[in-house]
Amino acid sequence: MQTITVDFTPSSEKRSYPIHIGYGILQQVDLIVSCLPQKRVAVVSNTTIAPLYLNKLRIALEERGVSSVPIILPDGEAHKNWETLNLIFDALLQNHCERNTAILALGGGVIGDLTGFAAATYLRGVPFIQIPTTLLAQVDSSVGGKTGINHPSGKNMIGAFYQPRMVLADSATLNTLPDRELRAGLAEIIKYGLIRDPAFFDWLEQNMHRLLARDSVTLNEAIQRSCENKAEIVAADEKEKGIRALLNLGHTFGHAIENGMGYGVWLHGEAVAAGTVMAAELSRRMKLISDVDVQRIRKILLQAELPVVAPKMPLEKYMQLMTLDKKVEAGKSRFILLNRIGEAVMRADIAPAILNETILACMSDE
Numbered sequence: 490m491q492t493i494t495v496d497f498t499p500s501s502e503k504r505s506y507p508i509h510i511g512y513g514i515l516q517q518v519d520l521i522v523s524c525l526p527q528k529r530v531a532v533v534s535n536t537t538i539a540p541l542y543l544n545k546l547r548i549a550l551e552e553r554g555v556s557s558v559p560i561i562l563p564d565g566e567a568h569k570n571w572e573t574l575n576l577i578f579d580a581l582l583q584n585h586c587e588r589n590t591a592i593l594a595l596g597g598g599v600i601g602d603l604t605g606f607a608a609a610t611y612l613r614g615v616p617f618i619q620i621p622t623t624l625l626a627q628v629d630s631s632v633g634g635k636t637g638i639n640h641p642s643g644k645n646m647i648g649a650f651y652q653p654r655m656v657l658a659d660s661a662t663l664n665t666l667p668d669r670e671l672r673a674g675l676a677e678i679i680k681y682g683l684i685r686d687p688a689f690f691d692w693l694e695q696n697m698h699r700l701l702a703r704d705s706v707t708l709n710e711a712i713q714r715s716c717e718n719k720a721e722i723v724a725a726d727e728k729e730k731g732i733r734a735l736l737n738l739g740h741t742f743g744h745a746i747e748n749g750m751g752y753g754v755w756l757h758g759e760a761v762a763a764g765t766v767m768a769a770e771l772s773r774r775m776k777l778i779s780d781v782d783v784q785r786i787r788k789i790l791l792q793a794e795l796p797v798v799a800p801k802m803p804l805e806k807y808m809q810l811m812t813l814d815k816k817v818e819a820g821k822s823r824f825i826l827l828n829r830i831g832e833a834v835m836r837a838d839i840a841p842a843i844l845n846e847t848i849l850a851c852m853s854d855e
Contacts, residue, residue, distance in 0.1 A: 490514050491713050495632065495652070495720045497727065508632060508656040508716050512705050515542065515620070515659040518549040524618060524654040526589040528555045533577055533604040534595040535564040538622050541665055542595060546620075557593075558584045562600065566753040569599045569639045577607040591616040591654065597623035597670070598630035598757065602648070605636030609651035619653045622662040624674025624708075625758050628681075628715035631656050633723040633733075639752055643813035644744040650728055658716070660708050673758025675700060675793040676739075678711050680765065681718040683786065684735045687831025689714050690789075697792045734816055735833040738825040739765030742799065742848075745810035749802045762795035763851070771847040772826040775839070782830050798853045807848050 490511030497504045509520055530550065534543050539561045547557045560580040562573055581592075592615060594604035601619050608617035621631035637648020663671065675697075682690025692714075693700075699707040719736070726733040743764030746755055755763075769786045772778040790797050816823040816835070823837040 490517075491709070493713065493716050493720050496724050497652075504652055506653060506655050508658065508720065510627075510658045510709060510712050510716065511660065512709065513659065513661045514657060515546065515662065516549065518546070518553055518555075520655070520657055521550070521593070521618060521620075522553045522555060524616070525555065525591050526616060527587070527591075529557070529586075530555060530591045530593055531558040531560055531581060531584070531586055532593045532595055533560045533562065533600060533607070535562045535597075535600055537564040538596045538600070542622065542662065546593075546595060558586065558590075562603070564599075566599055566639070566747070566757070567751075569603060569752070571638060574603055574607060574638055577603065578611060581607070581611055586611075586615070588612045588615055591618060593618045593620055594631075594653075595620045595622065596626075597621065598626040601626050601631050602636050602645070603638065605634070605651055605653065606638060606648050609636055609649040614651070616654050617651075619656040621656065621658055623666055624663055624671055624712075625677055626674075627658040627660070627663075627712050628674060629677040629719065629736075631658065632716055632719045634727065639748075642748075643810070644748055644752070646813065652727075656716075658712060660705060660712060663703065663708060669756065671701070671703070672794050673756040676758035676762040676765065676790070676795055678715050679789055679793065680736070680738050680761070681715050683765070683827060683830055684738050684825075684833035685722075685831060686714070686718055687829075689718070690830055694785075694789055694792070697789065701794070734823075734835055735825055737816065738827070738833055739763075739768050741811055741814045741816065741822070741824055742767040742807075744814065745807050746800060746802075748810050748813075749806055750800055755796075755800070759796050762790050762793070763797065763799045766790065766797045767799060767847060767851045768825060769827060770851055771824065771839070771844065772828075774843050774847055775826060775836070777834070778827045778829060782827070785830060799848070799851045801853050804845060804848055808844075 619631035634652035743760035746760040
């Protein structure tokens with residue numbers, strides 16, 4: 490097992506927390522118990538993950554004297570909304586959960602985001618722990634305290650920054666992950682290489698076949714390096730006032746794809762992959778990045794069996810959905826672009842004509 494610390498010191502020592510990464514560590518429930526303020530928890534999961542892992546976790550906790558309230562939600566991005574959030578609140582209230590009752594998120598990014606937002610707002614804030622079971626959640630959404638739900642007009646538009654007490658990423662849970670979900674997680678891993686870690690990008694080019702084959706040593710290495718990158722960024726900029734925005738490479742385009750196609754039709758990682766190609770192409774048209782680098786980006790995403798072509802939508806729809814991006818400031822869209830592989834930059838000075846040309850060039854004809 491490897492442990493990385495998201496270190497908010499010196500600003501607030503109590504809010505620093507560990508990320509434990511390893512194979513089979515879900516059985517090590519003492520890691521969880523050590524973070525609990527009382528011997529009672531609520532465990533939020535979904536209809537896919539609960540049959541696989543929920544009972545094992547509850548029994549292991551029971552053996553340590555910890556009782557648990559199970560809360561099982563419908564699965565999928567389409568359910569990341571107020572209605573589902575209220576199911577969590579209903580269960581917490583019906584079971585008289587207190588301010589010291591920690592909430593555990595057992596599932597992928599949707600479960601983590603919903604549970605974190607519920608924890609941030611129930612009784613004005615209760616402890617929560619992330620136990621991510623998808624690759625995307627283990628390398629990205631479980632780390633850093635972004636929580637929230639989708640709105641019909643835009644993805645993740647309602648939420649809160651609220652840090653967990655701990656993240657427990659068991660790579661053994663990836664054994665039950667569908668191939669498509671595994672590939673979606675690779676998009677966020679590749680992102681770290683693109684925005685700040687060129688050596689990691691080189692390593693990914695050499696090891697992508699091992700990641701797709703689910704080699705546990707290679708997966709653990711990729712999860713660890715991704716979490717190290719994210720932990721450094723989050724500790725430096727918790728509320729996304731500056732450098733943390735670079736983590737959104739490909740996301741402005743990607744969120745437009747997710748929303749425009751209907752939540753859940755494109756997985757988040759798939760949309761980010763196509764959005765990353767669009768960001769790279771925009772960077773090239775802005776004369777920031779070389780043709781060679783753009784080709785490398787396309788190639789590694791193709792290696793990961795991810796989409797590199799954006800879906801066909803009216804240009805006006807892309808533009809309208811991108812104005813709902815959280816990086817819009819003073820009415821201006823700001824995009825994360827690339828100066829080179831390993832160096833990202835935020836730019837707001839993009840001519841509408843270049844943006845239009847980029848979207849049209851990256852869209853499929855179908």
